[in-house]
Amino acid sequence: MEKKYTILSVILVILALGLVILPGKNERKEADPKILLGSIVEKSRYLSVDQITHRIIENDPTLLLIDLRPADQFKTFALPGAINIQPDSLLSKSIVDLFTQPGKDKVLYANADLISEQGWLMCTRYSLTRIYIMKGGLNEWYNTIIQTQVVKPTASSTDLDLVSFRNAARMYFTGAGNTPEARPTASTGEKIEVSRKAPAAKSGGGC
Amino acid sequence: MIGPIISSGLVSSAWDNVFAVFLGMGFGFALESSGFSSSRKIIGTFFGYDFVVVKVFFTAAIVASLGLLYLSYMGLVDYSLLYIQPTFITSAIVGGIIMGIGFAMGGFCPGTSVCAAAVGRIDGLVFFGGMFIGVFLFSEAFPLFENMYYSGSLGPKMINSVFGISPELFTFLLVLMAIGMFYGAGWVQGKVKKIDY
Amino acid sequence: MKKNKYDGSFYLNPYLGGVILGTVLLLSFYISGRGLGASGAVKNSVAATVNAIAPTHVEQSAYYSQFAGGDKKPMNNWLVYEVLGALAGAFLSGIIFNRLKLKVEHSPKITSRRRLIFALLGGLIFGFGSQLAKGCTSGAALSGMAVLSLGGYITMIAIFGTAFVAAWIFRKNWI
Numbered sequence: 001m002e003k004k005y006t007i008l009s010v011i012l013v014i015l016a017l018g019l020v021i022l023p024g025k026n027e028r029k030e031a032d033p034k035i036l037l038g039s040i041v042e043k044s045r046y047l048s049v050d051q052i053t054h055r056i057i058e059n060d061p062t063l064l065l066i067d068l069r070p071a072d073q074f075k076t077f078a079l080p081g082a083i084n085i086q087p088d089s090l091l092s093k094s095i096v097d098l099f100t101q102p103g104k105d106k107v108l109y110a111n112a113d114l115i116s117e118q119g120w121l122m123c124t125r126y127s128l129t130r131i132y133i134m135k136g137g138l139n140e141w142y143n144t145i146i147q148t149q150v151v152k153p154t155a156s157s158t159d160l161d162l163v164s165f166r167n168a169a170r171m172y173f174t175g176a177g178n179t180p181e182a183r184p185t186a187s188t189g190e191k192i193e194v195s196r197k198a199p200a201a202k203s204g205g206g207c
Numbered sequence: 208m209i210g211p212i213i214s215s216g217l218v219s220s221a222w223d224n225v226f227a228v229f230l231g232m233g234f235g236f237a238l239e240s241s242g243f244s245s246s247r248k249i250i251g252t253f254f255g256y257d258f259v260v261v262k263v264f265f266t267a268a269i270v271a272s273l274g275l276l277y278l279s280y281m282g283l284v285d286y287s288l289l290y291i292q293p294t295f296i297t298s299a300i301v302g303g304i305i306m307g308i309g310f311a312m313g314g315f316c317p318g319t320s321v322c323a324a325a326v327g328r329i330d331g332l333v334f335f336g337g338m339f340i341g342v343f344l345f346s347e348a349f350p351l352f353e354n355m356y357y358s359g360s361l362g363p364k365m366i367n368s369v370f371g372i373s374p375e376l377f378t379f380l381l382v383l384m385a386i387g388m389f390y391g392a393g394w395v396q397g398k399v400k401k402i403d404y
Numbered sequence: 405m406k407k408n409k410y411d412g413s414f415y416l417n418p419y420l421g422g423v424i425l426g427t428v429l430l431l432s433f434y435i436s437g438r439g440l441g442a443s444g445a446v447k448n449s450v451a452a453t454v455n456a457i458a459p460t461h462v463e464q465s466a467y468y469s470q471f472a473g474g475d476k477k478p479m480n481n482w483l484v485y486e487v488l489g490a491l492a493g494a495f496l497s498g499i500i501f502n503r504l505k506l507k508v509e510h511s512p513k514i515t516s517r518r519r520l521i522f523a524l525l526g527g528l529i530f531g532f533g534s535q536l537a538k539g540c541t542s543g544a545a546l547s548g549m550a551v552l553s554l555g556g557y558i559t560m561i562a563i564f565g566t567a568f569v570a571a572w573i574f575r576k577n578w579i
Contacts, residue, residue, distance in 0.1 A: 008419065009386045012269070016382040019375040138386050211437030218435075224485045226435045231489020232496070235427035236544075239497035241421025245525075246509055248415075250578050253571030259418045262554070264546065266422020267429055271550035274430040283434075290438040292548040294555035299544070302537025303562020304536060306530050310563060311570030313526015316541035317442035317534060318490065320527065325491045326498030327506040330523040337527020339445065342450045344528070347468035352536060353484050363555040374552055389419075398473040402579055 004115050031127050037141050039124050046135040047107060049144045049164065052126050053169045055079055064098075068110040069138070079109070079141070087115055101130045109134035109141075210284040235322050237267075244316030244323040246330060249403075253311065255399040259393035265385040272378050297360030313337070415502045429550050436482065439547020444488035447471070448478040480566035483543075511578055522577055537562075 004073045031039075039045070057081060063080035067074050074084040084093055099106055106123075108116040108131065116133040123131045134141065144166065151163050213226070241263045242248045252256025278284035294368045310316060313334045315323060320338070323331025345352070367377035416424075432440050449555040451472035455462045472478040506508040510519035520523040537546070537559050545563060548556015571578065 006390075007388075012386065013379075013381055015273055016269075016379040019273065019280070020373075020379045022280060022375075085497075210434035212434065213436050221483055223436055224480070227482045227485035228489035228492075229578045230432045230435070230440065231491075232426060232485035233431070233489075234425070234486065234572040235423055235478065235490030235493025235495075236497045237425035237428055237493075238490070239494035240416045240501055242415040242427070244494065244498070245501065245534065247578060250571060254470030254569050254575065254579055256579075259415075259421075262418035262492075263422040263425060264541075266419050266463075267426035268549040269545060270426025271433070272552060274426070275433055275550060276431050278434065285550075287539040288437050289433055289551050291551045292439075292544055292553045292555045294558070295538065296555075296558065298538065299555045299558045302533045302535075303559045304566045305533030305536060305567075306463050306540065306559075307533075307563045308570045309526045309528070309530030309533055309564070310541075311526075312577075313523045313530060313572050315526070316521070316563075317446065317528065318440070318540070318542040319491050321442060321487055321496075322494035323509075325494035326503050329506065330510065330519055333520050334523040334530075335446075337524040338446045339450055340524075341416050341528040341531025342443070342446050344466065344500055345532045346447075346450060346454070346467045347507025349465065349475030353466060356536065365406070365552045366554045366557050367552055369554060371511055375500065377552060386570035404567075 029115070031125050036121075036125055040121070045120055045131045046129065046132050047126075048135055049141040050165070051109060052079075052109075052134050054165075056168060057172055062105050064104040064106050065134075066106055066108050066119075068115045073111075079138075082109075087119055087122075090119055091126060095124075096128070098132070099123060104167055105130050105132055107132045107134055110137050111139055112137045144177055146174065210278065211238060211288050231238075235320065235325065238319055239322040239326060243319040244326045244328055244331065246319075246328070247322065249319060250311070250314045251402070254402075256397045256402045258396055261392055262389060265388065269378075269382055269385055272381065276378060289363065291363035294359075294364045295357065296361065298356050298358065300343040301355060309341075411539065414501045426550075432547075433550065439550060440486065440492070441483050441539060441547065442487055442542055442544030443531065443540040444483035446531060446560065447483070447535060448481045448484055452478040495514070514577055519577070522574070 017049050032161065052063075053067075056065075065079050067078050067084045068087050069105040070082055071086070074082075083098070085098075087094055087164065106128075108119045108123075110116050110119075113133065113136065115136060119205075120131055135146075146164070148170075149163060149166070155163070176203075213220055213223045238244070242259050243263070248257050249260050252260040252397070275284060275286070279286045306316070313320070313330075315331060315334045317335070317338060320331045320334040325334050349356070366375065367374045370377065372380075415421075429440055430561035432438065443466060448471060451462065451468050455472040455478065461472065462468040471481075478484075495504075495542055508519055509514040510516055530540070534544075537544055538555075539545070539559065541560075541563060549560060550556075
């Protein structure tokens with residue numbers, strides 16, 4: 001009898017010890033280099049500033065804007081609803097949870113494309129999906145949406161539509177008329193606390 | 208399949224209650240077959256003549272903890288989707304003390320009284336009935352206890368974070384402690400006068 | 405593995421019983437993401453009963469309204485089904501291990517009447533405490549311990565610690 005229990009105890013201790021000494025688990029699978037190369041060549045990661053603006057104005061719930069610029073710039077101005085994440089903390093646990101939210105298109109932007117590209121590469125390498133880049137960054141967004149453009153009389157009707165959309169968007173963001181020069185107000189960039197999403201179906205009270 | 212298979216949406220939540228019946232059957236079977244339908248066997252823990260409660264309870268806790276950590280390690284369970292009882296320090300301690308008194312008086316806990324009632328122990332059935340009155344009284348007196356009920360809230364806190372160690376290390380220490388306790392229980396049981404029940 | 409008892413009934417080896425219980429608990433977490441429980445079913449039954457008798461009282465109560473009243477169905481609850489299953493499982497075990505018998509189990513030194521009064525009081529107090537602690541030995545302590553919940557460990561220590569002292573006070577009822 002005693003011997004049986006000794007053996008069982010030893011097995012139990014080994015099992016428990018196994019957990020302690022097992023190497024730390026790899027939280028996320030790294031993408032296969034071939035797949036990664038394919039994604040890099042593929043240009044579908046880019047969304048134009050017009051597409052993003054459309055979705056902001058429509059309050060698209062699947063859109064999650066991620067601002068990769070320094071915090072002080074983010075405070076001064078950011079796109080509505082954007083979340084400020086520093087590139088060096090991109091793969092921390094809470095951020096990864098944010099990125100793995102189902103049903104959200106994560107759109108990265110910075111002032112230009114370089115930092116967004118780096119961030120996109122990091123995320124894609126860690127097999128995170130639905131990561132996009134706002135092509136041209138905030139500079140492009142400002143130049144396209146906020147700055148007035150001169151429309152050539154010979155422009156096609158689709159171009160005219162685009163310009164009228166941009167004019168409407170400009171009104172939306174600045175509240176001004178057709179010829180604003182001032183930068184949009186800073187208050188739009190509301191800082192959102194990065195919090196873990198509550199699991200979809202947590203069951204209620206215990207016992 | 209990555210569990211929990213209901214919460215992660217792999218299986219329709221309509222199946223949840225069907226699984227509940229089967230899990231409940233396993234629960235009732237495990238308790239009854241270990242002898243938890245006998246109040247005198249349960250209460251033996253406190254007088255040292257039968258440590259079945261300690262043995263079953265801690266073995267089950269260890270098996271489930273180890274199992275969950277291994278499943279989580281192998282990526283078969285998403286630990287963040289599990290329901291972790293939120294901690295309310297004050298009500299957990301006061302409620303626990305009240306339950307301890309009820310335990311010593313009635314000789315059952317809710318789960319075991321259900322099992323005892325199922326195999327025809329009238330004292331188990333009466334205990335179960337008493338619980339309805341107790342729950343009713345608490346619900347009616349809730350405004351008196353409301354402050355205590357919500358005080359000391361720490362959220363779903365895990366015990367290993369209190370000691371600043373990993374869940375794996377905590378479980379390892381728990382296993383060592385439990386094995387020590389099992390041997391201690393065997394030693395005490397050998398010393399204490401046998402009681403027929 | 406089995407211990408032979410004088411009345412012909414069997415108990416499983418407690419460690420085997422523990423492994424079975426632990427496996428069921430593990431499956432419960434794997435399938436439904438939650439632990440096992442018992443007192444929650446009582447809570448829902450009480451809420452459903454009160455709701456049937458005095459629905460306005462339920463609406464006004466800060467406690468009942470959490471899980472009854474309105475379009476909430478307190479009896480269509482995971483824990484209620486689970487406890488019904490537990491009744492069936494225990495009955496099955498009673499058949500297999502030859503323990504089905506209608507009786508009041510008590511120490512030879514006390515009467516059945518005294519045993520039943522104490523069982524009722526014990527149940528009442530336990531039920532009360534389980535609501536305050538938001539779970540009982542299975543729901544809060546055992547299931548909490550399985551996921552390393554701090555509250556589960558605190559509840560477990562409080563229950564067993566108190567019971568050791570209280571059992572000594574009530575020892576005449578037991579030994």
